[in-house]
Amino acid sequence: MTLAFSPIDLVRPPRIAFGSGTLSAVREWLAARGLKRALVVADGFNAGRIELLGLEGAVEVFGEVKPEPDLPNLEALLAKAESFGPDVVIGFGGGSAMDLAKLAAVLPGSGQSLHDVVGPEKVAGKRAALIQVPTTAGTGSEAGTRALVTDPVTQNKLAVQSLHMLADLAVVDPDLTLTVPPAVTAATGVDAMAHCVEAFTSRKAHPTIDLYALEGARLVGRFLPRAIKDGSDREARAGLALASLYGGFCLGPVNTTAGHAVAYPLGTRHHIAHGAANALIFPHVLAFNAPAVPEKTAQVLAALGFPASSDPAVVLKATREWCAALGCEMRLSAYKVPADDLPIMATEAHAIRRLLDNNPRDMSREDILAIYQAAL
The missing domain is CATH 1.20.1090.10 (Dehydroquinate synthase-like - alpha domain)
Structure with a gap:
């Protein structure tokens, strides 16, 4: 059997909007589905420009994503998600923000902890819609089903993989990267x-x-x-x-x-x-x-x-x-x-x-x- 016939699963977000000016797709997608409670997961810089997303309704921002997110960072996000109860989670930043957004879309209210879902396909299900908006050009996390979080005790990365963490919408607007140093x-x-x-x-x-x-x-x-x-x-x-x-x-x-x-x-x-x-x-x-x-x-x-x-x-x-x-x-x-x-x-x-x-x-x-x- 040649490699061309080897089994492989190809998974993509059901919609990917790519190109300059596509950021408006976020607002349009939410309006079409009547989603009005958005939790935005971002680093400090991007938390200061969420107005670019054009969100309406109730908006909660978690703007403390660390460059190498660890378990305490995730737990702070999950606590905010639990109290706010979003119907959509938006990852707005680099790979760290998008990885944490994936977990915030599936863990709150699930009865599962991060350690319960480490590994492949252990997540019980999706709890909120998920939109990914990268602001750097590197990780490609907007297109994937993995999230990585560092355990500060063992100093190892905990990897979660789940189809439930695939974005419903990925918006890749290169204009968002113009400010990257x-x-x-x-x-x-x-x-x-x-x-x-x-x-x-x-x-x-x-x-x-x-x-x-x-x-x-x-x-x-x-x-x-x-x-x-x-x-x-x-x-x-x-x-x-x-x-x-x-x-x-x-x-x-x-x-x-x-x-x-x-x-x-x-x-x-x-x-x-x-x-x-x-x-x-x-x-x-x-x-x-x-x-x-x-x-x-x-x-x-x-x-x-x-x-x-x-x-x-x-x-x-x-x-x-x-x-x-x-x-x-x-x-x-x-x-x-x-x-x-x-x-x-x-x-x-x-x-x-x-x-x-x-x-x-x-x-x-x-x-x-x-x-x-x-x-x-």
Whole structure:
């Protein structure tokens, strides 16, 4: 059986509004369904501009979403959702806001706690309608069914996956990203690239997803430098928003691999933003995997404007310099990560089997430790 005939489930929000000026779809969709009690889940910046959503009726705002949301952050949101009783939850921000919005749409009133639903398809059902409105171009969370929350006790990410957390409406208006500063644009853009590349090179890679994965990588390669140079470049912003959406399409049926597993401890232990962590790790894992997937690595390099190579040293140098030229910080030491913390980080990353088992090349704990040491 060829890969083209391997079983795969393709899940998308039933409606996706994409393009400049599509934000009005939120108000129109709510009016058509008579939904009048909206809980908006946002970070501090986006909480200050919810008037852009044009909401009518009762509106409650949870504007304290953290860059790496943890269990207390989620519990504060759920308490507000319980008391307000929304008929629609709107994620308005980056991946963290959209992830928490998913959980706020399904957990209040369900009798389930976060720990009850960790893993695949354990959520009892949807309690409120869900709209996702991304304001960054990186996570693609608006298109997916997963949510990640950090447990502060274990310092591990708790992953929930459920079809009940799929958005009823996703509105991707690139104009919302025009205010994103260069450093965040760079980090989130490479995060979108990592989603696409890891899915493209995964052991679970599938032709139905390769289409989105490779085009997403090409879009990032073409438009990310432009968006960093000129944040008002609307074509570049639209290209990155599309790349992020395509990356979200990749996450459902295929998901990420070692890159994200190795990056996670940077966020959970040292509070490095998810996009920045992935940007730092991305070149190292692409280089490590190059001998196992030389043809696909060549296509990724071409998307970034580099000649083909499966030599790990060549791949690492090219992609690391590409990320650095975007303004990404490429040294763990710059984030004050101590060298004596690297072994426990390697142990934690190696335990994330749901991702590492899909990596195209087996990666041992020692391999992960070597990546951290090379990135220090």
